[in-house]
Amino acid sequence: MPMTNFNARVYALVRQIPPGRLMTYSGVAAALGVPRGARAVGWALAMLPIGTDVPWQRVVNARGEVSERANHLNADLQVDLLAAEGVRFAPDAPRRILAFRRLLWEPPLTALVDQDNKG
DNA sequence: TTGTTGACTCCCG
């Protein structure tokens, strides 16, 4: 179901990720109906403003790590924010999330249709 | 419309 504003759909879904829980880029893309759109999700998050209310830190890559990026400071911030939510990281690999699989969150179906349930 | 750019992923060695 192609809709306009792919970015807005990404944000709407990411906003629903509970604190301390995680989704992968590919997971978000798949939930939006674009299973191969992981890169587009990353792109959407990259254009978020600094003071956004979107919990972008809860989106990580399929390897269970905080993705590196041009601004590695942002990656450090992401690690910090996640740590504040109780997410633990490997001592020898600061970007790698411990118990990553256990923290993964799957959106309820109602979360995926709330924009489209006009009847 | 074509080419480029990423906060990605999977597949090989």
Add this chain to the structure above:
DNA sequence: CCGGGAGCCAACA
């Protein structure tokens, strides 16, 4: 586990 290469998608120039 690490590194290289190809495929994918949306936004931008």
